[in-house]
Amino acid sequence: MFTGGITAKQLFHHWAFTNPWKILFAWVETLWMRLNSGMSFYPVLQYPSHFGVWPALVLFGLFAWVENVYGGASIPSRISQMILVYSIITWTGMILFGKDVWLRHGEAFSVAFGFLSKFAPTGLSTLIINGLLLASLNGKVKSS
Secondary structure (H helix, E strand, C coil), X not given: CHHHHHHHHCCCCCHHHHCHHHHHHHHHHHHHXXXXXXXXXXXXXXXXXXXXXXXXXXXXXXXXXXXXXXXXXXXHHHHHHHHHHHHHHHHHHHHHHCHHHHHHHCCHHHHHXXXXXXXXXXXXXXXXXXXXXXXXXXXXXXXX
């Protein structure tokens, strides 16, 4: 899984569009807004700037340990439990600090794949028109 992510990152930062935790949170947020007269989620707390990306680093370190060391990592029930715990941590971070802030600082895969995408030769530009997401692939290399 991780190797495939690195290969995809060589082209552009697609995780920003395919992150399942972000997508599910956005669906719930949209449903919330429809049921509450357009009132959006607001962060409960301000993200402490001195935390930086340490939460993401710790979560990524735990992921690496589980994948490489933990003996129960291949047991399906354990995998589902770990995914559930990670999901709760991620969605709690999004509720407490705001979706975009948590994805930039606390969500392990968004931070890791975002870092790797900095080395990609292309970028992905997006534009939202009438709720429709439009994307275009463009080169990062500037000719002189």
